[in-house]
Amino acid sequence: MYGKDWLGEFTSEFDEDYYTDVSEKEEFPEKFWQSLGERSKFGLLVSKKNGGSGISFTEFVKNILDMSSKVGTLTYYFVAQNLSAKLFDDYGTQKLKSFLPEVMTGKSKVNLALAEEQSGADALSIRTRATPAENGDYEISGEKYCVTNGKNADYLMVAARTSDSGEKKSHGLTVFVITRKQPDRIKFKELKKMGLNFLPLYSISFDRIIIDRESILGEPDRAWSMLSKTFAADRLALSAMFIGMGNMALSRALDYARKRVVFGREIGANQGIQFPLSKAYVELSASRAYLEHSARMVDGGGIESNRDLPMGVYYHAVRASSSAIDASLQTLGASGYLSGMVEKLFRDIRYYRMGPISEQLALVSIAEKTLGLPGVRE
Ligand SMILES: Cc1cc2nc3c(=O)[nH]c(=O)nc-3n(C[C@H](O)[C@H](O)[C@H](O)COP(=O)(O)OP(=O)(O)OC[C@H]3O[C@@H](n4cnc5c(N)ncnc54)[C@H](O)[C@@H]3O)c2cc1C
Incomplete structure (x- = not known):
């Protein structure tokens, strides 16, 4: 079909x-x-x-x-x-x-519950804990913060500490897949936010949820390595989305700049309008090339030894997209500020400069892992 x-x-x-x-x-x-x-x-x-x-x-x-x-x-x-x-x-x-x-087939929605209010960007400091219970099961208690879909997710991939970190901070984390079958032990609170208005966000608390071993995703205590690989793919995939968002805003601005006549000529005839739009085009194109190169590395198996690439691509793409959307808004003037597509993209893209990886932490990762500067993260 x-x-x-x-x-x-x-x-x-x-x-x-x-x-x-x-x-x-x-x-x-x-x-x-x-x-x-x-x-x-x-x-x-x-x-x-x-x-x-x-x-x-x-x-x-x-x-x-x-x-x-x-x-x-x-x-x-x-x-x-x-x-x-x-x-x-x-x-x-x-x-x-x-x-x-x-x-x-989308009959069930799956979301990741990793972040916690107190740990913030330092995901390895989460406090949600899973302890062994009867029959090889685990009991999980803790609180998660800003979980996309939260209450509407059929399966939540919940990261919890199963042992203390030992020599590496990244050791001792396990991911459990929790269903909504124990509703009296899970509480949700919806959070209001400035953009991404089609995406509900929740804080969640778990009170002694019982979960079996078969619901562990990946290796117990070694979830960080699995999550890091997924995050690398996620950074690249989201970068593709940022570039698309930037192009969407840019094309609206170009239409407007070609047609809108002020002071007796099209506003697009002014270099003050042309240059930000040309820069946006160049930056989005550069991001796309950087992204496509990295995607080919993923397919060729080479991304493992080039972990800075997803961080670099993300950093570049989110900035290129933000600038393109901003330039579009400036071009559209009042009509851009009124409720509409560009105003929504403007508010949506702002989150991605802070998460799931912030611009600063993308640079921290490159500094520590690629440039060999001293660090504390893992
Ligand atoms: C819309 C939205 C959707 C989300 N969806 C999910 C989800 O589905 N699942 C989930 O688990 N989480 C989700 N989150 C949570 C998100 O991942 C967290 O916001 C993120 O982990 C960062 O934590 P924080 O915002 O508390 O920042 P904080 O840790 O409070 O950091 C504040 C600022 O300080 C900066 N900073 C921190 N340390 C350093 C440093 N060493 N050097 C320089 N700067 C630093 C940060 O980059 C940030 O800009 C979502 C959040 C939002 C807003």
Whole structure:
């Protein structure tokens, strides 16, 4: 039913008006989600043997670039669910792999609950703890902060400390996949925010949740290495989304600059308008080249020894996109400031300069791991 050009067909149905509309109404983009699910587009990176499409990372990135230039930040859901499905495929027990059909078709939503209020950007300092209980089970208690989808997630990948860190701070972390089957022991509180209005955000507290060993994702005590690999892919995939968002804003500004006549001529005839838009184009193109080079390294297996690449690409892309969206807003004047697509992109992109990796911590990582400067993180 859905052929090779699925994305062209998809983005004719879900375009910038849809993005603006769900953001304005502060709704989860249910139709968008269901349509991706019906096409099994949440299993693109899952191996064919487990029912996925098994496409290359480069192709995945291309999908994200195309999708995000039409529906902007809504692409986040496409990125996050595909990467979660890949985690289940690569690291899941038999039990977790059995959830893959519902995850790949979007019947179940999966989200990561890592951050905690007190630990902030220092994720290795989380305090949620899982202790051994009867019959080989674990008991988990703790609090998570700013979890996307939170209450609406069917499966939460919860990072917890299972042992003290020992010689390396990154040791002793385990990821458990928690379902909503113990509702009296999980409490959610919705958090208000400045953008990403189609994306509900929650703080969550867990009170002695019982979970079996089959619900552990990856190796107990060694979750950091699994998460770091996923984060590298996540940085690159999100960078593709930032570039698409930047291009979406830029194309709106170009249309306006060509047509809008003030002081008797098109505003696009003024270098004060041209230069920021030309710079935005160059920076977004440079980001894209940096990203595509890195995506090919992922497919070729070379990213492991080049871990600075995802950080560098992320840093460059989020800045290029932010500048492009800002230049677009400036070009559009009052009409850009009024509620609409560019104003929404402007508020959405601001978060990504702080998380999931902040600009500062991307640079800290490059300083420590690539430039060999002293550090304290892991
Ligand atoms: C919209 C949104 C969605 C989110 N979704 C999720 C989710 O799904 N799952 C999840 O687990 N978490 C999620 N988070 C949480 C997010 O990952 C955290 O915000 C992030 O971990 C950073 O923590 P913090 O904001 O408390 O920053 P803080 O740790 O308080 O840091 C504050 C500032 O100080 C800077 N800083 C800290 N240390 C250094 C240093 N050594 N050098 C220089 N600068 C430094 C930081 O970069 C930041 O700019 C989300 C947050 C938001 C706002």
